[in-house]
Amino acid sequence: MAETRNARITVNGKDLDLAVLTPTVGPECVDIRKLYGQAGVFTFDPGFTSTASCESAITYIDGDQGELWYRGYPIDQLAEKSHYLEVCYLLLNGELPDSAQLAQFENIITRHTMVHEQMHRFFTGFRRDAHPMATMVAVVGAMSAFYHDSTDINDEKQREIASHRLIAKLPTIAAMAYKYSIGQPFVYPKNDLDYASNFLNMCFSVPAEEYRVDPALARAMDRIFTLHADHEQNASTSTVRLAGSSGANPFACIAAGIACLWGPAHGGANQAALEMLQQIGSVDRIPEFIARAKDKDDPFRLMGFGHRVYKNFDPRAKIMKESADEVLGILGVENNPTLQVAKELERIALEDEYFISKKLYPNVDFYSGIILSAMGFPTSMFTPIFALSRTVGWISQWKEMLGDPDSKIGRPRQLYVGSGRRDYVDVAQR
Numbered sequence: 001m002a003e004t005r006n007a008r009i010t011v012n013g014k015d016l017d018l019a020v021l022t023p024t025v026g027p028e029c030v031d032i033r034k035l036y037g038q039a040g041v042f043t044f045d046p047g048f049t050s051t052a053s054c055e056s057a058i059t060y061i062d063g064d065q066g067e068l069w070y071r072g073y074p075i076d077q078l079a080e081k082s083h084y085l086e087v088c089y090l091l092l093n094g095e096l097p098d099s100a101q102l103a104q105f106e107n108i109i110t111r112h113t114m115v116h117e118q119m120h121r122f123f124t125g126f127r128r129d130a131h132p133m134a135t136m137v138a139v140v141g142a143m144s145a146f147y148h149d150s151t152d153i154n155d156e157k158q159r160e161i162a163s164h165r166l167i168a169k170l171p172t173i174a175a176m177a178y179k180y181s182i183g184q185p186f187v188y189p190k191n192d193l194d195y196a197s198n199f200l201n202m203c204f205s206v207p208a209e210e211y212r213v214d215p216a217l218a219r220a221m222d223r224i225f226t227l228h229a230d231h232e233q234n235a236s237t238s239t240v241r242l243a244g245s246s247g248a249n250p251f252a253c254i255a256a257g258i259a260c261l262w263g264p265a266h267g268g269a270n271q272a273a274l275e276m277l278q279q280i281g282s283v284d285r286i287p288e289f290i291a292r293a294k295d296k297d298d299p300f301r302l303m304g305f306g307h308r309v310y311k312n313f314d315p316r317a318k319i320m321k322e323s324a325d326e327v328l329g330i331l332g333v334e335n336n337p338t339l340q341v342a343k344e345l346e347r348i349a350l351e352d353e354y355f356i357s358k359k360l361y362p363n364v365d366f367y368s369g370i371i372l373s374a375m376g377f378p379t380s381m382f383t384p385i386f387a388l389s390r391t392v393g394w395i396s397q398w399k400e401m402l403g404d405p406d407s408k409i410g411r412p413r414q415l416y417v418g419s420g421r422r423d424y425v426d427v428a429q430r
C-alpha cells in the first residue's frame with residue numbers, strides 16, 4: 001500500500017496529518033486508523049458510502065465509467081472469451097490458469113460436486129413451499145457439521161479444500177433446494193457434464209426420461225454465473241468478511257453471505273425485478289409505475305434499477321440484455337411480453353429527468369430474471385442462482401482477508417444518541 005502525501009484535518013483546534021493511500025486505480029484513501037487515538041473522534045459513515053473497509057486486489061469497479069474488472073480483466077472480455085470455472089481460478093489465484101492448471105482445477109471441482117448423503121435428510125425438515133434461499137442458508141451453514149476436516153482457517157490446505165467444496169457443492173445444493181420445492185427427486189451431479197450443464201441437468205432432468213442440455217443454454221447459464229461471480233465490497237461480501245474476521249469457519253461465513261444477499265435491496269432484487277415487470281404486465285402501464293417510483297411518499301422502487309457504485313450503465317446489465325435477446329431467440333420466445341416491458345421501461349426511465357438526475361440505470365438484476373424465467377426457473381430460484389455464482393467471490397475475498405497480516409476482527413463504533421447515565425428506579429416509583 002503506497003503512501004504519497006498527507007491530508008490535514010483540524011479537529012477541536014488540533015491539526016492532524018493523515019496519510020493518503022494510493023491505489024493502482026480509483027479513489028485515493030485517507031488513512032484514518034490513528035484518528036481516534038490522536039483526536040478522540042470517530043468518522044461517521046452509515047452505509048459506508050465513503051469508506052474503504054479493506055485493501056483488495058480482486059475486483060475493481062469504476063461506477064462513473066461503468067467498468068468492472070476481475071483481477072484486471074474487463075468483465076465483457078471474460079463473459080465473451082472465458083468460462084465460469086476459469087473465472088473461479090482467476091478470482092481465487094489472481095492469474096488466468098494455463099491449460100494444465102485449468103484441467104486440474106476443473107477436475108478437482110468436478111469431483112467435489114456430490115454432497116454427504118445424509119444432507120439429503122436436511123431438506124425433509126422443511127415445508128415444500130419454503131423459499132429455496134431459506135434452505136440454502138440452512139444447508140450451507142450445516143456443511144460445517146459434515147466437512148469439519150476443512151474448517152481450520154489457520155490451515156492453508158483446509159482453506160483450499162473448503163473453497164473447492166463450496167464452489168463445487170453450491171450448485172448441487174441449489175438444485176436440491178429447487179427439486180425439493182417441486183416435489184421431484186434429487187438428481188445427482190454427473191462428472192461428464194461441465195459446470196453449467198451439470199446444474200441445468202440437476203434442476204431439470206427427471207428419472208423418467210433422458211434430458212439433453214442445450215449447449216447454447218448451458219453457455220448462457222455459464223455466462224450468468226460469470227457475471228455474478230464477484231463485485232468488490234458489496235453488502236454480502238462485507239458480511240462474509242466481517243463473519244470471517246472473527247475466525248468463523250468458511251461454511252458459516254458463506255451462509256451469512258447468502259442470508260445477506262437474500263434482501264430485495266441486494267441479490268433479492270432479481271426476483272423482485274421480474275415480479276415487478278410481470279406486475280406491470282404491459283407497456284401502457286409503465287407510466288403509472290414510473291410515477292410511483294418517483295413519488296417520495298410511495299415506498300415503491302424500480303427493482304433492478306440504481307446502484308450504490310454504478311452511476312452509469314452496470315456493464316453486467318448490458319451483457320445480460322444482449323444475452324436475453326439471444327436466449328429468448330433460442331427458445332423461440334423473442335416476443336416475450338416481459339422483455340418488451342423491460343426494454344420499454346428502460347427506455348422511458350433513461351429519458352426521465354428523475355432517473356437522469358439521480359444517475360439510476362439498470363443493474364445486474366434488471367434483465368437476469370427474464371433469462372432465468374425463460375430457461376424454466378421459478379422466480380424463487382433467481383437469488384439462489386446469484387448465491388451459487390457469487391460463492392467464488394465471497395470465498396476469494398475471505399481468503400484474501402485471512403492472508404492479510406494486518407487483518408483483525410471487524411468492530412465498528414457508533415454515534416451514541418441514547419439516554420445519558422441514569423439510576424435504576426423501582427417499579428413502585430415509576
Ligand code: SDX
Binds near residue numbers: 231265269306309364
Ligand atoms: C445488487 O453493491 C453491489 O455491488 C450489489 C450488486 C452486487 O453485484 O453485489 O451489484 C448486486 O445488489 C444490485 C442492486 C439491486 N437492488 C435493486 O435493484 C433494488 C432497487 N435499487 C435500490 O434500492 C438502490 O438503488 C440501491 C439499494 C441499489 C442503492 O441504494 P443507495 O446507493 O443507498 O442509494 P439511495 O437508496 O440513497 O438512492 C439514492 C436516490 C434516492 O432518492 P433521494 O432520497 O436522493 O431523493 O435514488 C433513489 C432514492 O429514492 N433511488 C431510486 C431507486 N434507487 C435509488 N428511486 C426509484 N427506484 C430505484 N430503484
